Ligand SMILES: C[S@@+](CC[C@H](N)C(=O)[O-])C[C@H]1O[C@@H](n2cnc3c(N)ncnc32)[C@H](O)[C@@H]1O
């Protein structure tokens with residue numbers, strides 16, 4: 001029997017990375033990525049790499065069961081119009097004639113949306129970042145042109161300056177200063193946020209956390225100094241959900257940090273067999289500008 005192939009981080013994505021300790025370039029040596037200072041990071045069997053410096057406990061990382069619930073729910077296609085809309089915006093922002101470039105998805109979860117963007121943009125590669133190893137494990141196999149990292153999207157990213165064409169942030173935390181640093185000079189940011197109308201029918205029965213109505217406005221204020229607003233589109237969907245769908249929506253989101261799987265199942269089991277639920281998102285693009293406010297010529 002032949003020995004299993006040693007795990008490999010996708011070579012085309014290596015030039016984007018930098019050592020999280022000393023910021024030098026990384027290259028693959030045997031089964032680890034290493035910098036000149038010999039800091040080493042093992043490549044996991046599934047092909048992702050943990051670039052979290054030290055052993056910081058990832059407080060808000062999605063758990064194994066949350067990631068599994070997300071994978072199941074997204075595979076059922078209820079959020080398909082959102083994936084399609086994101087892919088269209090990504091294609092427009094990176095240009096029909098794009099011949100190369102990387103899309104970085106910060107807080108990528110299973111890599112579902114990144115994969116749809118890469119399907120739509122055949123010249124691009126993708127890199128999924130998530131603080132959850134369960135998410136990174138799945139994202140590493142989400143698409144043939146994608147790789148995955150465990151890293152903290154709210155802190156310094158292990159990504160080289162100006163190396164990314166498009167950054168995605170879909171229901172995930174982000175560090176605006178870092179996104180500005182890693183995007184190339186014509187780079188853009190595509191952000192999806194839920195509105196305060198998102199899943200309102202499930203908030204009370206499933207104990208979902210409600211969305212702060214001023215969330216998007218606060219985000220816009222934070223971005224204003226270094227990004228110019230582009231397109232802003234509202235997407236409203238009427239979902240027809242089973243109890244099992246309602247369970248998976250709750251089990252994949254932040255309320256799963258506060259209630260057990262059994263408790264969420266119990267709450268779903270007393271719902272009507274079929275529910276009509278509204279999903280409400282905002283998709284917004286932003287263009288990187290230099291700090292003095294000028295857009296690239
Ligand atoms: C609500 S989920 C969204 C996942 C994916 N974007 C999607 O829409 O399917 C939020 C994701 O962000 C990740 N996350 C939370 N805090 C993070 C951080 N500081 N850095 C990177 N990822 C983070 C979680 O592990 C989770 O996978």
Ligand SMILES: [Zn+2]
Pocket residue numbers: 019020021022023024035036037038039
């Ligand atoms: Zn180093």
